[in-house]
Amino acid sequence: MKSSVSWLTGNGPDAECSDAEVEGSAEAESATVLIVDDDARLRHSVRDLLLAYGFRCHSADSGGQALEMLSEREIDIMLLDLNMPGMDGQQVMVQAAERFPETAVIVLSGETTFESATEALRRGALDFLRKPCAPDELYRVLNSVLHKRDLEHEVQVMQRRLEASEQRYRFIVDNSPDIIYMLDEKGRFSFVNERIGSLLGYSREELLGRHHLGLVHPEDREKARFAFAERRTGRRASTNVELRLLCHDRRLPYRHLESRSIPVELSAIGIYSDSKDGVYRGTYGVLRDISERKRAEELITFQLHHDLLTKLPNRALFQDRLELALSRARRNQSLLAVMYLDMDRFKVINDSLGHLAGDRLLQVVASRLRSCLRGSDTLARVGGDEFNLLLPDIAGRDDAAMIARKILDQLKAPVVIDGYEVFVSFSIGIALYPEDGKSMNELVKNADMAMYHIKGRGKNGFEFFSDNMKGIFRQQATIESGIRTALKERQFELYFQPQVDICSGRVWGMEALIRWHHPERGVILPDEFVPVAEETGLITEIGDWVLEEACRELREWQRGGFPEAVLAINLSAAQLVQADFESGILEALKRNGLSGDRLELEITENVLMQEMDQAASRLQLLAAQGVRIAVDDFGIGYSSLGYLQALPLHTLKIDRSFISDIQSPDDRSSIVTAIFAMARELELEVVAEGVENEEQAAYLRRLHCSRAQGFLLGYPVTAEKARALLQR
Ligand code: C2E
Ligand code: MG
Ligand code: MG
Secondary structure, three states, X not given: OOOOOOOOOOOOOOOOOOOOOEOOOOOOOOOEEEEEOOOHHHHHHHHHHHHHHOOEEEEEOOHHHHHHHHHHOOOOEEEEOOOOOOOOHHHHHHHHHHHOOOOEEEEEEOOOOHHHHHHHXXXXXXXXXXXXXXXXXXXXXXXXXXXXXXXXXXXXXXXXXXXXXXXXXXXXXXOOOOEEEEEEOOOXXXXXXXXXXXXXXXXXXXXXXOEXXXXXXXXXXXXXXXXXXXXXXXXXXXXXXXXXXXXXXXXXXXXXXEEEEEEEEEEEEEEEOOOOOOOEEEXXXXXXXXXXXXXXXXXXXXXXXXXXXXXXXXXXXXXXXXXXXXXHHHHHOOEEEEEEEEEOOHHHHHHHHOHXXXXXXXXXXXXXHHHOOOOOOEEEEOOOOEEXXXXXXXXXXXXXXXXXXXXXXXXXXXXXXXXXXXXXXXXXXXXXXOOOOOOHHHHHHHHHHHHHHHHHOOOOEEEEOOOOHHHHHHHHHHHHHHHHHHHHOOOEEEEEEXXXXXXXXXXXXXXXXXXXXXXXXXXXXXXXXXXXXXXXXXHHHHHHHHHHHHHHHHHHHHHHOOOOOEEEEEOOHHHHOOOOHHHHHHHHHHHOOOOHHHEEEEEEHHHHHHOHHHHHHHHHHHHHOOOEEEEEEEOOOOOOOHHHHHOOOOEEEEOHHHHHOOOOOOOXXXXXXXXXXXXXXXXXXXXXXXXXXXXXXXXXHHOOOOEEOOOOOOOOEOXXXXXXXXXX
16 A cells, blocks of 8 residues: 655644544554654654554553553554653553553654664564654554564464364373383383373383383293384284283382283384484384283183182093193002092082072082192082092092091081071092093093992992992982883882880881882882982972872771871971972872871981971971971981970981890890980880880880880881781
8 A cells, every 4th residue: 555645754733532543444454553652743644644554543642641542442553652751662661561462562763872772672662663754664664563463473373273282182192091102212211191100000200211121021021122112114013912011009119110010912113214214213102901801811711610609620620630640640650539529418408498508508618628638639510519529649548538538527517508507418439540440531430430339328428439339330320210210100119117006016007118119120128219319309209109199098097997097108308398398298188188197207317407497397387287297217317406396296216226236125225215215305205116026125115115116016018918907
């Protein structure tokens, strides 16, 4: 824009509206200029000129007024005279620099000394013009100041953007779940993000300038040497290298690295200068925490080789260890033992207390078993209630027997589960290398066979394998399938053994005893198949059949005219804990039109003790309906007698081992005498079992025994013969 206004030197008339804003031309710059001069004519002429150039203008005739106006409006440029009465230009500048730093200052002064010019520039003036000044010069200076100011503004904006971007980048890097690092060309940390603190416990400052290998677990340093300070780029660079990094205990000074370490996965590439020769500048890398994944992997490996309930090795790991131990034993010509342990009656416990309690029991038992062993032994859980034990360092049979005894001993004390006392015992079979088997399979199989053998013989004990067991084992396996067939094809029969009042000779009642008419083997006695039936759970089906059959027979007796006679049946533990135990019995009685007091239930004292909590309430219910309860094989089981009072009992059946001890009528068999005395005290009836000779009978008569049972008084006979006996 060209000016047509001449430059006046300051003698013009004073301007009206000196402090009013005056708009410039339509194409005016948007910049606002404040003209500060005590010379009114100068103010005027400069204003006219600037308006013509398109600026917006204000005027002030003193320093004070100038500051006032600065505080009231936005002024881009102040055109400032130095020599003014009152506050001079230099003083205005001091205040303006402090209070209005946004406003650019150009000095327009008659003052021409070098000192005042430098002074003004030092105070922040952007240019210095001398009065009078050519319009073009003023216009050029104003524009150049505005231009400079715009540039500065742009730089500021750029700077702010840069800062924001830097902050964003920082945020992303520092909040990365991975450690991000850079090394210099010597392998020292030149950058590391905040993650290093939360993951490993270092502060950034501690690490910067330190060599990276100090952070790596000593065993992984070899692997880390090239990967961590990777020099390669592209596809050849390191990716997913697994390392362990040392953690830093924050309570201790830097040097103290913990032995604790964290597994990470490292990926890194080399950094090179942009120049053509591409000088190596360092490494950029990422370290990812893979603890979670490692833990999951470890868990999976553990699960593959262990039983999760007891945390013991499983069958696969046991076989592995056994194979190893065998090859060592072969090399060293040493012995080893394999034990097969099976919990007795676990099925019954599990069914009666529930599976959670069963699990707890297994855990307690597993830890008790473990306490009997040495570090080199392997105890594994190989089935529900089955455990295998490998003893790789034994001197002979005695050693193995000693450990088996120790195990049985450890398990004697009851286990308390949910407030119930549970008694557990084990049947243990033992096979020795090399005598009882040379291979893994043979040893385990033979130990298993020995275990079955002890199970069949009353459980709670151990037995070594012997060759003749093979035949017996085959029998046991066939017994189980045989029982199923027997149930289907009605091969069972009840025999009846009389219980006699030995003073009067009157038949008081009968005990029902089961017999199995095997199509090939003839009659099989219960001692041979009841334990197998109990172990397999088949006993409940047998028990149901016995109950039904017994009730049918009782009905026959009523019809036959001996309604007084009592029939006793034997119960196993599994029956006692059946869900419908009481209702099953009461319904059977009802179906056959019988009153409860014709039926007596024989339960051994061991079973009563073990199932005490369940037994008490269920038997109460039955007793309330008149059903009689007898303790079978009394005297040989647990010595705790408290249960006698807690249960609704009617009868004690003295075990026949006590009766067979009686040699003559005057014998002072203190136990039998004591039992009679106690029974009288508790108002219980006593049945003497296994009376085989007159001496025993005489002895019992002397004790006023009213009921006795035994071969002397009658063998177990068929139902028909039993009825004939009752008739007599
Ligand atoms: P238990 O209940 O103690 O039955 C008495 C056993 O002693 C019977 O053996 C009987 O034949 C035998 N016995 C009787 N008098 C004499 C004698 O004077 N001398 C000798 N040495 N023995 C005599 P059995 O019938 O072989 O039964 C054995 C066991 O099998 C029974 O012992 C009982 O615990 C069980 N049992 C029998 N029948 C059943 C049944 O139906 N269910 C259940 N769960 N168990 C049964
Ligand atoms: Mg009995
Ligand atoms: Mg008995």
